[in-house]
Amino acid sequence: MNKRELLRTGAFACAAFALAGAGQAQDFPPKKPVTMVVGFAPGGAADAAARLIAKKLGDNIGQSVVVDNKAGAGGNIAHQLVANGPADGSMILLGSIGPLTIAPHMMKVGYDPFKDLAPLSGGVNFPNVLVVNANSGIKSVADFVALARKEAGSVTFASTGPGSASHLTGELFAQQAKVEMTHVPYKGGSAAMPDLLAGRFTAYFAAPPTALPHIESGKLTPLATTGLARPAYMPNVPTVAESGYPGFEALNWYAFVASAKTPAPLLDRWNQEIVKVLNDASIREQLLKHGLTPQPTTRAELGDFIRKESAKWGAIVRDRKITGE
Template sequence: MHKRLWLRALGCGLAAACLAAPTHAQDFPPKKAVTMVVGFAPGGAADAAARLIAKKLGDNIGQAVVVDNRAGAGGNIAHQLVANGPTDGSMILLGSIGPLTIAPHMMKVGYDPFKDLAPLSGGVHFPNVLVVNAGAGIKTLADFVAAARKQPGAVTFASTGAGSASHLTGELFGQQAKVEMVHVPYKGGAPAMQDLLANRFTGYFAAPPTALPHIESGKLIPLATTGLARPAYLPNIPTVAESGYPGFEALNWYAFVASAKTPAPILDRWNQEIVKVLNDPSVREQLSKHGLTPHPTTRAELTDFMQKESVKWGAIVRDRKITGE
C-alpha cells in the first residue's frame, strides 16, 4: 500500500516537473539566428554600437546575431515590433532614450516601455556634440545663440526623430538659452548628417560616431558637448555647462530590452551575455574609438535608470509643450 502511494507521488512529481520544464529550463541560445533590432537607419551611433556588440555576442553564444535596422517614428516602430515579437529570446532590441523614456510622454505609442518591454542591460551612453557646417559662419556656441536671437525661428536643428535624444537635447538647450529654434526630424543620424554636410539646416546635436569623422576632416565645427565633463575625444571643445549654462546635461544612451513575455530565465541569461560583452576589453576599446562608453547594468538597475530618465524628460516635454507632430 505504501509502495503504491509512493509510486503515485513520484509519478505526480515527475509530471509536474515536466510541465514546469518549458518555463524554467528554456534552451539558450535560441536554435535560430538571433535578431538584434535597431530603431534607426544604418550608419548612426545606434547602428555602430549594435554591430560591434552583435558580432561579439554571436561569437560568445555560438549563434548568429543579425542586426535589423527598423527606422522610423524616432525608433518607436522598432520598439513596438519587439514588444509584440518572439518571446523565445530570439529577438532583442538595442533600445534608446527616446522611445523608452521620452516618446510615451509626447504621443500615443503602441507599447508601454515598462510593461511590454523587459530590461536586459544598459548598453552605451555618451554626450551629444552640437555641430554646424563649416560654411555656416558660426564658430562658437555664443555665435549660434546670437544667430537664434537675431532671427527667432530662422535657426534650425536636426534630430534622429521626434522624441529622440537629439530632439530633446535641442529643446532643453532652447529652454535654458531662451531661444526658439525650428526642429527638423530625420529617420536616423546618417541621413541627418548628410543634410548637415549639405548645409540644409543650422545645427545638429549629433552622436559622436556620426560627427567625429567630419569634425576631423574640417567639414563640421563642434561648438559644445552636452555632458558635464569634456569627453576624451574632444578635449578642447567646451561643454554647454561651462559655456554659460551651468548644470546643463543631456546624455544619450542605448539599452538592451526584449519582449516582456519572454521567460525570466532567458532574460537573465541575456543579461549575463550582454554584460560579458560590454566588459570585454576589446569591445570597450572599439566602442571608445566611436566615442561610446559601455554601460553594463543589472536588469533592476536599468529599470531604475529608465524611470528616473522618464521623469526628467517628461517634465521637459510638458514644459515645452512638445508633441510628436
C-alpha cells in the same frame, strides 16, 4: 488500471509535458538565429554599437546574432516590434532614450516601456555634440545663440526623430538659452548628416560616431558637447555648461531590453552575456574609439535608471508642450 490510477498517470504526463515545454522555452542560446533590433538606419551611433556587440555576442554564445535596422518614428517602431515579438529569447532590442523615456510622454505609442519591455542591461552612453556646417560662419555657442535671437524661428536643428535624445537636447537648449528654433526630424543620424553637410539646416546635436569623421575632415564645426565634462576624444571642445549655461547636461544612451513576456531565466542569461561583452577589453576599446562609453548594469539598475530618466524628460516635454510631429 483503475480510474484513480488513470487520473494520476494523466496528471504526471501533463506535468512532465509542461516541464518539458518550460525547458524548451528557456533554451539558451535559442535554437534559431538571434535578432538584435535597432530603431535607426544603418550608419549611426546605435548601429555602430549594435554591430560591434552583436558580433561578439554571437561568438560567445555560438549562435548568429543578426542586426535588424527598423528605422522610423524616432525608434518607436522597433520598440513596438520587440514588445509584441517572440518571448523565447531570440529577439532583443538595443533600446534608446527617446522611445523608452521621452516618446511615451509625447504621443500614443504601441507599447508601455515598463509593462511590455523588460530591462536586460545598460549598453552605452555618450554626450551629443552641437555641430554646424563649417561654411556657416558660426564658431561658438555664443555665435549660435546670437543668430537664433537675431533671426527668431529661422534657425533649424535636426534630430533623429520626434522624441529622440537629439530632439529633446535641442529643446532643453532652447529653453535654457531662451531662443526659438525650428525642429527638423530625420529617421536617424546617417540620414540627417548629408543634409547638414549640404547646408540644408543650421545645426544638429549629433552623436559622436556620426559627427567625428566630418569634424576631423573640417566639414563640420563643433560648438559644444552636452555632458558635464569634456570627452577625451574632444578635449578642445567646450561643454554647453562651460559656454554660459551652467549645469546643462543631456546624455544620450542605448540599453538592451526584450519582450516582457520572456521568462526571467532567459532575461537573466541575456544580462550575463551582454555584461560579459561590454566588459571585454577589446570591445570597450572599440566602443570608446567610436565615442561610446560602455555602461553594463544589472537588470534592476537599468530599470531604476529608465524610471529616473523618464521623470526628467517627461518634465521637459510638459514644460515645452512638445507633442509628436
